[in-house]
Structures are given as C-alpha cells and as structure tokens.
Amino acid sequence: MIGELFTKATQGRYRILHLTWFAFFLSFVVWFNFPPFATTIVQEFGLTPQQAGTIGLCNVALTVPARIIIGMLLDKYGPRVTYTCLLIYAAIPCLIFATATSFNQLVVGRLLMGIVGAGFVIGIRMTAEWFPPKEVGTAEGIYGGWGNFGSAFSAFTMVLFAMALSFLPGSFNFGEPQPFEVLGMSFSSEVLNWRAAIAGSGIVTALYGVFYYFNVTDTPPGKVYRRPASARGIEVTTVRDFWFLMAMNVPLTAILMVIAWRLQQVGFLSVPAMFITMLLLLGLYAFQAYNCWMVNKDLLAGRKRYPAEDRYRFKQVAILELTYVVNFGSELAVVSVLPAFFEGTFSLDKAAAGMIAASYAFMNLVSRPGGGIISDSVGSRKWTMTVLLGGMGIGYLLFSMVGSSWWLPGAVLLVMACSFFVQAAEGATFALVPLVKSRITGQVAGNVGAYGNVGAVAYLTILLLLQQALVPAGDGVDPAVIAAGTARANALFFQVLGVAGLIVAFLCAFFLDEPKNSFADAHEGEEVAIPVAPAAGNPSVMS
Template sequence: MLGEMWSFRGRYKILHMTWFAFFLSFVVWFNLAPFSTAIAADFGLEVGQIRTIAICNVALTVPARIIIGMLLDKYGPRLTYSLLLMYAAVPCIIFASAQTFNQLVVGRLLMGIVGAGFVIGIRMTAEWFPPKEIGLAEGIYGGWGNFGSAFSAFTLVAVAGALNFIPGAFQVPDGPLLNWRFVIAATGIIAALYGCLYYFNVQDTPPGKVYQRPSSTRGIEVTTVKDFWGLMLMNLPLTGILIVLAWRLKKVGFLNPGTFGLVVACFIALYLFQAYNCWAVNKDLLSGAKRYPAEDRYKFKQVAILELTYIVNFGSELAVVSMLPTFFETTFGLPKAMAGMLAASYAFMNLVARPGGGLISDKLGSRKITMGVLTLCMGLGYLVMSSIPAISARVGQGSTPMVILAVILTMACSFFVQAGEGSTFAIVPLIKRRVTGQVAGNVGAYGNVGAVAYLTLYSLVPEGDVGNVIFFQTLGIASIIVAFLCFFILEEPQGSFAEAHEGEDLVVPGGSSVPDGSYIG
C-alpha cells in the first residue's frame, strides 16, 4: 500500500482528496486559536470570555457528529462532505464580521458543526480499503487531515500580517499588525470551493460495490436488548456536556437564568427525542418480534469503550491544542508568535503519529493490545508534561534548553495521543459495516465531550503553573483508567485482518465478483 499511495488514482485518489477535505475543515475549525489573544485585545475580552469562545468552538460538534453520521449512512460521504465544506463559509463570515462578544459566540457555535466532517471520511475510506489495510488508511486520512490545526497555527498569523494593508487590521499589543478578519473569512471560502471540487471528483464506493445502508438512520441499530440499555446510558453524557456548555455561557452573561433553564429543558427534550428514535429503530428487537442471528450481532460495549478512548485521546488533543500556545507563552515568557509555533509541534505530529498508530494496529496482530498500550503511554506522557512547570521554575523561565526539552516532551506525548486516535478508528469501521457512519459519529462526538469537559476544567482551575499541572494530571489519570478498560473489556473485532469487510465480495477489474475477497483498485 505504501508504494502505491502516491499514484493518485483509484482508491488512492479518493484517500488523498478525502484527507485534504478533512484538512481544510480543520483549518477552518481551528482558525480561532492563532488569533485568540489578538481577538481578546480587539474586543477587550476577559480571560473567561475568550476561554468560553474556545469551548463554544467544540460544543455543537457533539450533536453535529451524531447527525452527520446519520446523514452519512443515508446519503453517502460524497454529498455529505461536499455540503459540509460549502457550509463552512457561513460561520467563518459571521465570525469575521462580528462586532460584539455575543456575535463571536454565535459564530463559534456554528463553527463547531464543521468539526463533524471527520466522521464522513471514516466511512469513505472504509468503503475503499479492506480491513487488513484499514488502520493505515484511516490513520493517513485522520493524521494528515488533522494537521490542519497545526497548519493554522503555523501560517495564519503570518498571512494575516502580510495582509495588514487591507482594512480591518488590528495591532496586537506586543506583536504585528494582523488582519485576522480577512484570513478567517478566506479559510471558509476556500473550503466551500473545495467542497464543489470534491463533489465532482469522488464516488461513494468502488465500481460494482453496493453502498450498504441501515434500514433506518433515526438511531443506532443494536442487536441485543442489553445493548439497547447500554446505548441509552452512553447517550447521557452527550446531553450532559451540552448542559455544561450552557452553564458556562450563563457564567459569562451570554444566557440569563431564565434562558438557561429553557436551554436545559431543550437539551433534556433532545435526549428524550433521541431515545425515542433509538426505540423506534429497535422496537421489534425490544418486543421480541425480531431476533438477530449470532453472525449478524455486534457488541455495543465495543462502541462504548471506543467512545471512552476517544474522550481521552482526541478530546485531550482538542483541549491541549486550544491551551498550549498560552501554556508556552506564560510558562516560558515567550512572544505570542513563537509560543504559537512551538505549540503547533503537538499537532504537527499528526503527520506521522496517527498513520503510525493505524499501521501498528494493522501489523501487530492485535488491535485491542495496540489500543491499550498506546492509551497507557499517552497517560504517562501527560503526567510527564505536568512536571514541566516545576522543572522550568527550577531551571529558570525562558531557558533555551528547558524550552527545547518541553517541546520534545510535548511531541513525544502527542505521538501516543494521535497514534491512539489512529488505533481507535482502525477498529471503528470493523464494528458493524452498515452502521459505520453512526458508530463513527457517536465515537467522534465523545471526542468533543472530552474536549468540552477538559476545556471547562481548564477554565475553572487557577491561571498559571498550578492550573496547568492540575490540567495535565487530569488528562494523564483519565487516560490510564481507560487503558485498563481496553485491556480487560475491549475485544478483538471479528475479521480484523481479513481481505474484505463483513458481507462484501471481491470486485475485480472485469466487473465480476469473488466472494470473500477485497476490492482491487
């Protein structure tokens, strides 16, 4: 696969076009972080307000990933991804033209929907690559696309400085003149244009292969009564984290007490509506009128464990990417631009770490053990990062060797974080093919549950070294707990290294099929 990957034809063309779609969605989604201090200075925002905007950036991604997963299974990745990229221009323009704090909040809330694009490519990639190669393929898609966040941190500030002759530029107190409004709007417009290009250049499945759809996309189809109640339990945090977000918006004055109560009631109603839809999809199973044969069943606990792994790996990545520039700036007394570039080293590792995690999962022979080991190493990495402020205080703030050591520790930790993400989505497409979009949507949504939870914690801890230590220690302990759940509860998916997905035939160039083969493209 590695040798053919640069051919840009067949399934490799689909892979490259899809990871770049994901890349652009992340450039758009993370175009706030490089300008956070400039925007705070421009609008006179307090620390709590700018942190709230950062939380809003990931909030609606929680329900959006679930909804996108449903639409994906029904309409296919080609149409779904194209429309989402075109939509990206809307929140970018709203945010770029904002004149008040409330308008900034609205723009970032709507921006969170763009973050749901990740789950679309998971199914697209799974349709074009067999199980034995799914880890590396999904890792390339996720890792190279995820690099969009690092690309934003590395380049957007420089572009905004170069364009400062356009009206709308703002002087950062200790930095360059930045035209952040123009750059943020431009990222959305570029994504929308690529959405049109994507629609006319990809297909949902290889020639001759049928796109499998669930009988209903209203809720996830489960195969045992016990799994239905597990699904109801795992849906609770998805609603709970939205209530936490509403509480944060009330704390900064965006919602008054009356409106807050109404919003909470709406979220509870949303959970009940979601529960009703899940019941409607599975009512025959619950009544006993339908019983799945053993070969057609899957265990929902597999989904639940993967949801928890994505909380601690991708959830922590989103949170760390949002706070790391400030961490380097305050811990080492660095200029904003330099702190942003050093912080981008965390996301930079996506280029190799996430594909690496998928490749390890493909080659090691056990996706379960890979998942557990990477999650454990990630937890230990975060605990090591929690020691950076104390070491820096002893050595001296701004010490060049200490800064270099901190960057090395950050990159080492991020390798395990992103390799763990790759390992998670090396398993997701193998759970149950016809509901891959919905499973990916739920697992992906839990990543944002983690992000909102961690960023809420970060907004509540004291500023400075003490808060940073608490933050990283929390990430580390949570990761270690989930690692042990992987070792003792997660099971090896059936057909982890097969030549074809469950229920799939081999499609050969002449158009005929051979049972139990894999697509040759």
C-alpha cells in the first residue's frame, strides 16, 4: 500500500486519503497558530504569565465536547459535509483572535478555536469508508501522523509568514530587532505581523474547505454510507453496556470541571462563576445521558433486541478510550514539558532545548503510520496494541531516571524511542476504532479522541500539583533546592505516565477483543466480487 500511496496519489482511495490528511493538517495548523506568537502577544497586550497560560488552556477547553458532538454530526451528515463546515468555520476564530484588542477577546477567540481541534475525528471515518479492514491501520496511521504534523509546521512557519507580511497594516513594531525561536532556530525582526499570519491561516483553511467539498465523496462508488438510527448518542446493544456508557461519560464532564477550577486559579473565573460553571457542566452530563437514553430506550424497555451478528461490546470502546488517554494524552503533556525539562536538566539554551523537543513532534511523520502498518501486518491488532503500550510504559519509566549526570545524546535517543512507542500506539488505537461498529464509527472516534484531551489535561494538572507540592516558591529560596524539587516533580510525572501505560497495556492483554473480520478484504456487510474463469469457447465471459 505504501508504494501505491505515491504512484496512485491522484486515483481513487489514495486521492481521498491525501485530500483528507491535508484537511486535518490545516486544522492543526490553525489550532496551534497561537504558540509561535505567544511571546509577541504577551508583549503587545501586556499580559501576565497567568493570563498567557489561560489563553493556552482555553485553546483545548472546548475540544473535549466538540469531538463528541462532531462525532454525532459526522455519523448523521457524513465526513464530506462535516469537514467542509469545520474548515470554513476555522476562519471565524482566527479572525476574532487576529482582530482582538483585549484579553477577553483573545480568550473568546481561543475558546472557539478549540472546536477546530476536533477535526481529527472526521477523517477517521472518511478513511475507514474508503479502505478495507486489512489496510485501515496503515491508512489511519498516515492520516493521523501526517495530519498531526500540522502542529509542528505551524510552529516552524507562522513566524516566517508573519515576518513576510510585515508590510501590511497591523504589524507590531518592536522598535529594535527582537529574537524569535522556531523549533530551535533563532530569527530576528523589528516588525512582526502576527495578526495577518493568523487571519491568513484561517482564510486559507476555509478556502480549502470549499475545495474539499467539491473533490471528495463520503464513500466509494456503489457503497452506501451507513448511518445510525439516531446520532443523538451512542447506540449500544445490551442493557449492561448502556450503564457502562453512562460511567465512561463521567470523566468527560469531570475534566471540564478541572478546567473550570484551573481557570478560577488564574483569576479568569471568580469562585461563584466556577461553581455556576460546574453546575452547568452537570446539566450537560444530564443532557448527554438523556440523549443516550432516547437512542437506547427501546433496548432498555425490552422492546428491542439485537441479533447476535449485530451486537458489539462497549468494553471495546472503553478500552480504546483508555489507550488514547495514555498515548495521545501523554504526548500532548510531554510536548508541553520537554523544552523546559531539557533546558533545566542539562543547562541548555532555549534554542537547543526547543530543537530536542521538536524531534518528538517530528516523529509523528513515521511513528503513527508505523503503528498502523504493524497493526495491519502482524495478524493481531490486540497484541500490537498491548506490546506498543507496554513499550511506551517502560520508556516513560526509564525516562523518569534521566538526570543531569546522563549523557545528553543518550537522553535524546531515549526520547526518540519512547515517542515511537507513544505515537505508534496512537496509530494502533485508530486501526481498531473503525472496526468496532461501522455505523457509529464517528461517535466512537469522537469519544476516543475526546479521551485523549482528557488525558492531556489530567496529566498536566498532576504535574502542576506535583510542582506546587515539591518546588519551593518565594524570594530567597536556594536555587539548588528549587532545582532538586523540580527534578523530583518531573521524575514522578514520568513515572505516572509509565505506570498508567502499563496498566492499560494489562487491560488490553486481558480484556480487549480481536475485532471480527479484522483483516477482511471488505467492510461489514459488503461482498467482494470473485473473478470467474472464462466459460469454455467464450473467453469474454467474466464475473
């Protein structure tokens, strides 16, 4: 398949894959277009460190519910319409942020931008519709890995675009050359038009959304797009699974409460506003539970019973949600931590630390497709998932031992090896997602994707609490004591990541089922035409 990916790039399913991973790529470019300008925006608006952190937090706040909602819309309307609408919508928060004149407007722009981060879910079903089960791991890995590279591309290019657009009105003049670091490389400019760069990225994404609509279809010719009876909530096939679904929805609400608490900690929300927000989130959970009940009420009342061949086990979804917590959730957290970790541990300058941290994101180009390829090749998606998570857990535990006495190249190699297992496990996760139940693939992908953000917020909150407990604060504290406390907090943080990975690997080994027809040539309900030998005396007769 890898060879055909390039030789048949403009044909059939390979063309759809290229168009779709690029849509995901652009959604991540705009989702991550704030960090390259963080220093510039802080300086222009006079923001405090807490306010700057709040903007970054708002960037992911709505991604959790958005991935669930977009999963529902995806199953109902199809990936073509859903992706088109999301890409066009991306221009709105970009323009709001680019034209902001106050901190509150910046916050509104980034809150709305969090919805764009849910675009990943859409391409999961589009790719699954076009590729058969035996190749879906590789296809999903390429889609996820190459699209995910949009975050690194944004970090590398946005400042360059802003410098190139410095002739336009709205540029921020620093008065003297200012240094900028992009993936470890230093640049200097007197003028930086970050507003034009961010607005331009949104406009380009919206234009691509229109192009996407006119150049893709939801399914290959002759294949019917299968929709659930209702997209209001996930359809389950047993009463026990309904209550399992209710339990697995709790963390999605709980993590939003954690975000509300963190916004109160930085002063963005008052204490009464925080409690009001939490009450609203409880209402959101109740509304979600009601929708799930509406979808499954006939099953719960005993008026509906699914035949054995139409049932699936919700534990498959639950375990995949946990795998995405520990792999993608840890990746988002580690990417945020690595630059400061290497800078403090090995006394590196910011440029060198940034270059090492960037290598973690660059690994996505090969690691995530690699996980999908392995899942397609070894004959067992279950054991692929188990082994990759086990390797990830061991890698994090080893990394928790890294200290200033380590050989720096050895530490970098360990980061690279650990990132391979993390991102390959992500690819293996979404090699399994489309095989759970085809007609609800969008909702399954939405929930699994949302759990990745749950993991990121949970891990970063754990790190914050560890730092508050172990790192002394205040004036006059011995720097050596601060360094020792920081090192201890980092070690415990990586140990948490490692232990969590090993626990989920254990769950996969004992509770994850190998999907039915995991390596079939056709999707569920489809038949593959088998060529028939020419009839005697009539070589033109073929099936």
